Amino acid sequence: MRIAVTGKQGQVVTALIERGAEAGVEIVAVGRPELDLADPSSIRRVLSELKPDAIVSAAAYTAVDKAESEQELAFAVNAKGPQALAEVADELGIPVVHLSTDYVFPGDSQGIYVETDATGPVSVYGKSKLAGEEAIAAATPNHAILRTAWVYSPFGANFVKTMLRLAETRDALNVVADQHGTPTSALDIADAVIAIAKRLASDADPKLRGVFHLTGSGEATWADFADEIFAGLKAKSGRQISVGRITTDQYPTPAKRPANSRLSNDKLANTYGIVLPDWKQSTKVVLDRLL
C-alpha cells in the first residue's frame, strides 16, 4: 500500500516514514518545493502522478503565535491547501486522513471535549485549522479528521526539545500550570494513522469516517509535562532543573490558548479499537532517543 503524506521535515511525516517501514507500507512524503499547500495547482499535479492508495494530510502552518500576524498564509496552508487536497482525493477515489488540533476548541469549560461538542477557536491558528476541517468534510465524505494535541517527538520543533534546549543554559524555568491537555507522541500518532489509513482503504463503512480525537492517554498541564521531561533529564545526567508553576497571565503570548483542551478518545477506541499509550510512558520513549 502506498500512502502519500504532505510535508517533508515535520514531526508526524518523519514519524510516518519511520513507522511505515516497520508496518510494511510505502510512505511517500510530498512537500515543498514540488507540492506547496499555498499553491493548490501543485497539489493536483503531484498527487495525480503519484497515484497513492490514501493521502495523509499532515503538513500545516503550525507557528501558533506567528499566525496571529500571518492570517492569510495560515488560512492558505491550513484550509485552502487541504481543500484542494481533498478535492483531488475525491477525484482519485481514495481516503484522506487529515490531522487537526485541540486548538479548535475554546477551552473555557471544565469537561472533556467529545467530537460533537461545539468548536470555537480562540487563535488564528485554531480558526484556520477549523476551516481546514470544514473544507475537507465538504470536499469528500471519504475522510477521517484526527484531532490531536501537544505533539512531541525526536524530530522537528516541539516542547520537549525546547525544554531540553533551555535547560542547557538555565537551572530554573517558569511554565504555565493552568492550561490542561495531553501531550501526544508523533510516533504513536504515526502508528494510529497507518492503521486508520489501511482500514479506510479497504472498508467503506461510513462509521469509520468523520471526526475523531486522537491524543495520548491521561492528562497534564504544560508544567506537569516540563516536570516529566526534567525528571528524565535528571535520571540520565543528574542535572536538576526547577520548574516554577505560573499562570497564563504571567506568560504573555501573541496568541490566546485554550485553558482546557482535554479530549475524549472514546470514539476512536470504540470505532477502531485504537488507544494511545499514557503520555508519561511515551515521553520516556522520546527522551531515551533525545538524551
Ligand SMILES: NC(=O)C1=CN([C@@H]2O[C@H](COP(=O)(O)OP(=O)(O)OC[C@H]3O[C@@H](n4cnc5c(N)ncnc54)[C@H](OP(=O)(O)O)[C@@H]3O)[C@@H](O)[C@H]2O)C=CC1
Ligand atoms: N505540533 C503540534 O503540537 C500539533 C500539531 N497538530 C497538527 O498535526 C499535523 C502535524 O503537525 P507536526 O508534524 O507537528 O507539524 P510540524 O510543524 O512539525 O511540520 C509542519 C509540516 O508542514 C509542512 N508545511 C508547512 N507549510 C507548507 C506548505 N506551504 N506546503 C507544504 N508543506 C508545508 C512543513 O514543511 P517542511 O517539511 O518543508 O518544513 C512540515 O513538514 C498538523 O496538521 C498540525 O496542525 C495538531 C495538534 C498539535
Ligand SMILES: Cc1cn([C@H]2C[C@H](O)[C@@H](COP(=O)(O)OP(=O)(O)O[C@H]3O[C@@H](C)C(=O)[C@@H](O)[C@H]3O)O2)c(=O)[nH]c1=O
Ligand atoms: C517555552 C515555554 C513555553 N511556555 C508555555 C507557552 C504555552 O502556553 C505552552 C506550550 O508552548 P508551545 O510554544 O509549545 O505551545 P504551542 O506552540 O501553542 O503548542 C501548540 O501547537 C499547535 C501546533 C497545536 O496544535 C497545539 O496542540 C499545541 O501543541 O507553554 C511556558 O510557560 N514557559 C516556557 O518556557
Ligand SMILES: [Mg+2]
Ligand atoms: Mg509552537
